[in-house]
Amino acid sequence: MIINIWKADFSFKEMPFATFRFLSFSICVLIQSLLALLILILLLNILPSSEHLYSLSRSYPYEYKMKTQKGVSYYVESTKFEQKYPANNPDRVRFEDRVNFFPSSEPVYSVSRSYPYEYKFTTQKGVNYYVRSTKFEQDYPLNSPERIKIEERVERDYYSVLAQNCRFELQRQQWGFIRETPHCDLLQKFQSAA
Structure with missing residues (x-):
């Protein structure tokens, strides 16, 4: 049987209304998706590329x-x-x-001295920390917002390390393995200084 496509009737007369409605909805969704993709591509081309910059x-x-x-x-x-x-x-x-x-590849400070963190500084609460650069004071002057944020992070890290070690010491003390809890003493001293 040969079908003559030139004489075929492509009207939607015999198509049920629900099918026609579904097709029109699908076409609208497709058009919206293509427009969103086009806008995204345009935005990415407008922004300067960070690749190799x-x-x-x-x-x-x-x-x-x-x-x-x-x-x-x-x-x-x-x-x-x-x-x-x-x-x-x-x-x-x-x-x-x-x-x-993107996060920085290397942290600005370390709470323990190790290469390349060799330059010692102390927060106002007496917590020691080490930095990489001799230019740290130039980059982060005392009482600058950046320096205050760094020292707050140092003190938060110090507190969390002390708290974790104190929990371990208390557990070992309950089991009878140790008598003294030096990290708990340091934690109590740090909290009283705050």
């Missing part, structure tokens, strides 16, 4: 240190970056928002 750690060719407004350090290839993306340029702001979104 920066690194969170200093390594060749990313040797020029930059800082976002939130204080996150990153490294770029050349000084031409400043010319291409001036400080308040909308592309630079969007780019730095992306950098702020």
Whole structure:
């Protein structure tokens, strides 16, 4: 049997109303999905690409240190970056928002001394911490918001380590393995200083 497509009737006269309604709904959903995808593609092309623009750690060719407004350090290839993306340029702001979104590759401090954290500092509550750079005081001046946040994190980390070790000591004391609880004593001393 040969069907002549030129004479075929493609009208929707005999199609049930529910089927027609479903098809029109499906077409609308498809069009909306395609529009959303198109908008997403356009937005991604408008934003400056962060690929090969920066690194969170200093390594060749990313040797020029930059800082976002939130204080996150990153490294770029050349000084031409400043010319291409001036400080308040909308592309630079969007780019730095992306950098702020990713966590820093290395923490700023450590509560124990180990390489490369060799420079000792002390919080106002007497908690020692160590930093990598001799420029720490320049990057985070005393009483600056960034320094205050760092020292609050140091004290929070110190408190959580003391609390965990105190729980272990109390458990071992209940079992009769130890008599003294030095971490619990330090925790009590730290809480009374606060």
